[in-house]
Amino acid sequence: MTALRWAILGPGRIARTFASDLALLPDHQLVAVGSRSPERAAAFAADFEVAASYGSYEELVADPQVDVVYIASPHALHLEHARLAFRAGKHVLCEKPLTLSVAEAEEMVALAAEHGRFLMEAMWTACHPVILAVRERVLAGDLGRPRHLHAELGFVVPPGASARMHDPALGASALLDMGIYPLTLAHLLLGEAEELAATAQLSEDGIDLDVAISGRYPGGALATMTASLTSWSSRRAELATDTGRLTLEDFHHPDAGTWVSYAAGQGDGTSGGTSEQIAGAAPVIGHGFSHEILEVGRCVAAGLTESPLVPHAQTLTILRQMDDVRRQVGVRFPTVAEG
Ligand SMILES: NC(=O)c1ccc[n+]([C@@H]2O[C@H](COP(=O)([O-])OP(=O)(O)OC[C@H]3O[C@@H](n4cnc5c(N)ncnc54)[C@H](OP(=O)(O)O)[C@@H]3O)[C@@H](O)[C@H]2O)c1
Numbered sequence: 593m594t595a596l597r598w599a600i601l602g603p604g605r606i607a608r609t610f611a612s613d614l615a616l617l618p619d620h621q622l623v624a625v626g627s628r629s630p631e632r633a634a635a636f637a638a639d640f641e642v643a644a645s646y647g648s649y650e651e652l653v654a655d656p657q658v659d660v661v662y663i664a665s666p667h668a669l670h671l672e673h674a675r676l677a678f679r680a681g682k683h684v685l686c687e688k689p690l691t692l693s694v695a696e697a698e699e700m701v702a703l704a705a706e707h708g709r710f711l712m713e714a715m716w717t718a719c720h721p722v723i724l725a726v727r728e729r730v731l732a733g734d735l736g737r738p739r740h741l742h743a744e745l746g747f748v749v750p751p752g753a754s755a756r757m758h759d760p761a762l763g764a765s766a767l768l769d770m771g772i773y774p775l776t777l778a779h780l781l782l783g784e785a786e787e788l789a790a791t792a793q794l795s796e797d798g799i800d801l802d803v804a805i806s807g808r809y810p811g812g813a814l815a816t817m818t819a820s821l822t823s824w825s826s827r828r829a830e831l832a833t834d835t836g837r838l839t840l841e842d843f844h845h846p847d848a849g850t851w852v853s854y855a856a857g858q859g860d861g862t863s864g865g866t867s868e869q870i871a872g873a874a875p876v877i878g879h880g881f882s883h884e885i886l887e888v889g890r891c892v893a894a895g896l897t898e899s900p901l902v903p904h905a906q907t908l909t910i911l912r913q914m915d916d917v918r919r920q921v922g923v924r925f926p927t928v929a930e931g
Pocket residue numbers: 601602603604605606607626627628629632633664665666667669687688689714716754755756762768769
């Protein structure tokens with residue numbers, strides 16, 4: 593098989609983790625990197641042994657050696673950068689969230705279709721072997737009837753640590769940066785939310801620093817989800833069902849899920865019965881981003897324009913939910929026209 597040839601657009605923090613995972617995959621090759629600065633592109637290329645480095649994104653996407661562009665710029669710029677890549681005939685893996693609003697995401701999906709190119713949001717959680725294994729068991733009904741999911745994700749972003757996490761014009765938001773993961777997990781395990789209610793703590797600039805969301809899902813399952821740019825959360829997710837409890841100690845980087853069945857009739861009902869570790873069908877490679885890379889390779893080789901693991905409809909649904917949450921808590925982005 594010929595290796596799929598990748599380019600990285602925006603060599604920042606996540607691009608480095610992505611490049612180190614890509615290096616572990618024999619059928620994938622990082623052939624180019626593009627930055628707004630030739631020096632930054634060259635430094636990244638030296639660190640990851642990338643053949644070509646460019647001091648502009650326009651030059652990067654024009655490289656005929658490139659099959660797929662991985663967009664790792666701040667979310668507010670994803671649409672503009674995807675447009676460049678599609679116009680140059682490239683497939684796109686775009687970091688999450690795909691865009692700041694569902695309207696922009698619909699535009700990106702339409703652009704991909706117009707150019708007949710593959711597009712996937714880099715929602716690596718949905719490609720992770722442990723999440724896939726857990727999801728299969730939940731959807732098969734093996735773990736009982738889901739009643740309540742709780743998931744939280746947050747870390748402390750000190751002032752000045754990251755321009756994109758403090759600047760509303762770049763899409764700074766606990767919801768868009770972190771909250772997208774609990775929302776996606778709930779969507780994957782419970783289905784599409786019927787109703788979401790949210791509250792948030794905003795900064796003076798109107799950024800949601802902390803957000804709490806409760807949701808009602810099909811079958812009457814409920815979810816509580818939090819995201820934070822100010823506090824160090826457990827990153828735990830728990831799904832309580834009528835027959836037991838599934839725990840992902842760190843649902844953002846899971847090693848395995850732990851299922852403990854409820855032992856009916858045992859004392860005060862706090863003790864569990866049998867316990868089982870739910871591992872992925874395949875081992876986790878690198879930091880886990882490798883699995884979204886493999887998924888893009890599989891889809892492009894099969895001639896698909898979207899991934900069944902991260903379908904466009906799912907990406908749009910989560911963005912619609914985040915639009916709804918933003919409306920509820922009063923968060924607006926300067927570049928997004930709100931309906
Ligand atoms: N999947 C995950 O787990 C994960 C984790 C972290 C972040 N992300 C996503 O990845 C994207 C990038 O996040 P990051 O943490 O890697 O950000 P970052 O460290 O700030 O890097 C973003 C890069 O984008 C480029 N860029 C282009 N225009 C820019 C502008 N106006 N301001 C700032 N940077 C600009 C910069 O590279 P040049 O100037 O050199 O071109 C910069 O290095 C975000 O959408 C984020 O949500 C995903």
